[in-house]
Amino acid sequence: MAPPTQTRSTCPYCGVGCGVLIEHDGAQITGVRGDPDHPANFGRLCTKGQTLHLTATPQVRAHSRLRVPVLQDRGGGPPKPVGWAAALDRVCGELLRIHGQHGPEAIGFYVSGQLLTEDYCAFNKLARGVLKTPHIDSNSRLCMSSAVVGYKQSLGADAPPCSYEDVEQAACLLIAGANPAWAHPVLFRRIEAARARQPGHRLIVVDPRRTETAELADLHLALQPGTDVALFHGLLHACIWQGWVDAGFVSHHTEGWAPLKDLVRDWTPARAAQTCGVPEAHIWQAAEWFAQSPRSLSLYCQGLNQSASGTANNTALINLHLATGQIGKPGAGPFSLTGQPNAMGGREAGGMATLLPGHRDPANPAHRVDVAKLWGLSGLERLPGPGHDAVSLFEAAARGEIKALWIVCTNPAQSLPDQALVRQALTRCELVIVQEAFGDTATAPFADVLLPASTWGEKEGTVTNSERRISRVRAAVPPPGEARADWAIAREVGLRLDAVLNPHRPSLFARTDSPEALWNEHRESTRGRDLDITGLSYALLDERGPKTWPFVQGPQARLYTDRWFPTPSGRARFQCVPFRPLAERADAQFPLQLTTTRLRDHWHGLSRSGRVPRLFGLEGAPFVRLHPQDAQRRRLAEGQLVQLRTRHGETVLPLRCDDRLGLSQADVAMHWGSEVLSGLGVNGLTQRRRCPDSGQPALKQAAL
């Protein structure tokens, strides 16, 4: 038998961005292997990556995929499969009606960190350039926006300064609010290997729970939820007290040190220990390892980001790096891990309410003019300013201000917090378009129009992983039925709408008629910017493999090695952030702190990984965990069904007793929604309070 054809592509799950070889016969995907030449994984894959081909079996493609456009009748009539022409007539007709009656700001787009950069480019042009609505945001808002704002506030640009090589070179690794053993498994293998190679390697894990990552740590700081800023201030105080500050780095390359020093003067390790619920000696120990190690790196993710203090959590940690000079050298720096495969690419392409292409700012009129010129808008046309972030978008829809929502490759009726509000918003909209690969998501029933999209293994483009590495995504087989690429659907609608709304000029999509053309336009948007990739091309990526940005003459694995930061003064900025208690604190009525988590073998809302029975081998169903003493105090037994109630909603789950949780804490994996659970699923329990700087909701935390 002839060996299968192999197509080189990228895993569509997490931000590690592993390279894969898709095995296929041209019509069907038959297997998947790790790409031995991809620098993110060197051939390794985790269980999710290894089973990707099982998400594309003939059965899945025949029965779970959305194969043709469908019009749905909210009055209860049967769904009506239609051709693309009828579906796009409906989409364009309704968008033009709403645009004419209520103005561009009545239209919103909610897109996804699972989209390719080229898809982001197309939707951004459609929203901002054609329709002139400012309201396009991404589910990356739920994932990385606190890291984005933290980098910008502290270092001057949204640019993770490190690469995976640094993980291997660090002598001290501080992992805060992340469980890479489960959430970024292939990267975790590199951490384990680095520890095995380096005697004396220090691993500090900051996490309320004793996770699989914490079990490997030399020091586990099991802090109380939401006390990260207090801990980082306490660590900084210890560094100052012991003379472990890099005075030369602070005086030559930073600003804002004096007020921060004043602020942390009161944060003695004793006070921080009391606030965080950890031994004081552990704070002194962690400070010594972090400051005194020749190379200290921090890795962090949703535990810091998904908080009403998300940006402060990030900047307080970056303060530590700046004070000790642990940045801009091999094995050192603050390194945010991205959750989704292309959260980074979406940021680069400006597909968010607070960003424009090339890391520009929609609040800056000069940046809006730059982008307008790049897209070929006529001189009289202006791009809109900043729009609603993800949660505000749905709040505006619930108030009746947003009349049309176009939801692309994401499932807000499961993944956004405060599901009661989300459902109110979707019901109140006059037009809901859901563009999806899978037709059975929780959001699909709310759609007036369902548009079938192609997905992994069927589409072309690029993604950027956590270390700023751009990889190609390639199609191995055609999509099922009449499904189309996301960018192509946006382009078709853009051409039609431009012909009506902007007949005085050629359509913005006239020249961008392929993923490569869209990417070339994106590449041009980065010229002269911190993420300049004008030296890259599809041909170069195809020939030489994935590359990190910036890339003008060549790649750059590490940023700020020259100790110049992209701020007006060229110096990094200490951020004087006060500690704020949790947004929603436990009290007599709701005495437990609930944290949402993820499981090793599942991915987000299960719309892809939920098709693979093998992935349910480790954990097959949702549960709530409590410390055994908390269970005993409530006379609850292992396996018993318990009712969970927060201020936002309720559901019922079986109990699992686990002493790896702290007292008065509970956790639930986020993967299950209302199709499986009573009430409105796990996110029926969560709150929509947000970080005031980043707009990222505090999905990690509610009082129970």
Ligand code: SF4
């Ligand atoms: Fe895919 Fe992430 Fe697993 Fe790599 S670590 S195979 S990118 S899910």
